[in-house]
Amino acid sequence: METTDAFIGLACIDCERTYDPAEGTHRCADCGGILDPQYDYDAIDVDRETFRGRPFDSLWRYAELLPFERDVAVTMDEGATPTVDCPTLADELGVDTLLIKDEGRNPTGTFKDRGASMAVTAATQHGAEDVVLPSAGNAGQAASAYAARAGLESHVFLPSRAGFTTKAMVNVHGGDLTVSGGRIGDAGAAAADAQSEHPDWYSLSSLVTPYRHEGKKTMLYELIEQRDWTVPDAIVYPTGGGVGLVGMYKAALEWRELGLIDELPSFYAAQATGCAPIVEAFEAGRDEHDPVEHPDTICGGIEIPDPGASRWILEALGETDGGAVATDDGEILDAAVAVAQHEGLEMAPTCAAAASGAWALAESGEFDADDTVAIVNTGTGNKDADVLRSHLMGQGI
Incomplete structure (x- = not known):
């Protein structure tokens, strides 16, 4: 395998067994736990100027903190998506700055491209x-x-x-x-x-391959760098399996370890009330969820009744003084429309759970007037434009 110098292998997040990356490919052989790529951070020699001197062209610009070298990457220049300042929405939420990290600009229209690039690269390296x-x-x-x-x-x-x-x-x-x-x-x-x-057949299943969350962690790198190395106070993320959320949490820990940032953002998981196992667990003070027996939400992308990484997600929320919020389908669809009509950005219904959640958090007093809040729009609205249009038609519009 052609790996980066600092990539030292995989470790189970539950039992901590370690694996050579050429041999370990998916879940832990001992306990079935999630494997996570590990690095020798002392061997990573980067600073802010390192990244300022590079083209902002794809997630692979952060190769030192990724498992594979750029020259073997299966890539379509995914990543390098814009972080858009949304002043109208900031005023409505009563915060200083509202940002939307717009993952709809990726090659196939969602943040899934980041994970697919990394996981398919791993598959090719394993000879699949x-x-x-x-x-x-x-x-x-x-x-x-x-x-x-x-x-x-x-x-x-x-x-x-x-x-x-x-x-x-x-x-x-x-x-x-x-x-x-x-x-x-x-x-x-x-x-x-x-x-x-x-x-x-080589599995690319979420959190079965160790590499999808590793690709998605680069959203956090970009978000902070695009804000001139200023860490947002809060990041609201539409959460089903939570792969992107735990990836971004890991990225924040890495950059703090490397001295690139000093503080962590507070992470908030946004779900739909019809399927909110993370919210229920967080509010109950548990460190793991109970599966939802009868999930029911129009937001299919986050309708995950039994998220396998819930302990990791809840750790991210707790360790960063974040939280969790659930809103109804109608509120989520309203939020997607509001973002489109007030700021021009297109959010798919699933993704708009983060916008609806941010509104609910603001109304509950979770944010301060001088806060910078970032919403992750994980996919473009035209993936489910019929759902949004039907919502408007149901309102007589």
């Missing part, structure tokens, strides 16, 4: 020929796109509720698409059955 994953939609589209670029076969399992755009584009990218049941759990079960028959 086929990749497989279940997805609520966007991750499947991203995986099929990056697999196509790498010359790999992709096998994508989506629930029937996944949007037409993502289903269509999996096929357009040459992916082998299977639609199974109505929800993400059905797609996951179908993918597991298929993989048992094809053990050589």
Whole structure:
């Protein structure tokens, strides 16, 4: 494998067993825990000037803090997305600055491209020929796109509720698409059955591969650097499996370890009331969630009733003095429309849970008047434009 100098292997976040990256590929063999890439931070020689002197062209500009060298990356210049100042929304929330990190500008329209780039790169380094994953939609589209670029076969399992755009584009990218049941759990079960028959298929499943959250952590690097190294007071993140949230939390810890920043932002998980296991666990003071028996939200991307990384997510919220908030579907759709009409930015319904959550947090007095609050828009609104238009039509607009 062609890895970066500081990348020393993988470690289980539960039992702490370590793995050589050439041998460990997915979950811990001892306890089934999530594996996390580890680095020798003493061997990383970077400062703020290091990054100022580089083109702001893709997530791979942070190669010293990534597992693989840029010259072996499977990339379409993902990342380097804008952080947009939204003064009208800041006034409405009663904060000094409101930022939206707009991940809709990625190649396939969502932040999933960051994780797909890193995970498909890992697959090629491990000699894979086929990749497989279940997805609520966007991750499947991203995986099929990056697999196509790498010359790999992709096998994508989506629930029937996944949007037409993502289903269509999996096929357009040459992916082998299977639609199974109505929800993400059905797609996951179908993918597991298929993989048992094809053990050589390389899994790109969320938090099964160690590399998707590693690609997504770069959102935090960019957000801080784009603000001239000023750390936002709060980051509100639309949370289902929470892969991006734990990645950004890890990134903040890394940059503090390297002396690039002094403080951590407060992380807030935003969910829909119809499926809010993280919010329920946080409010109850638990360190792990209870699965939601009957999830029910229009926001399919965050309708994850049993998030496997809940302990890590809750650690991120607690250790950064953050929190968790849930809002109703109607409020979430209203927030997507408000962002589009007040600032021009397009948020998919799932992503707008972060905007709706930020409004709710502001109304509860969570933010101060001089705060800088960042919302992560994980995907472009045109992925589910029909849902947003139907919401407007239901209001007689």
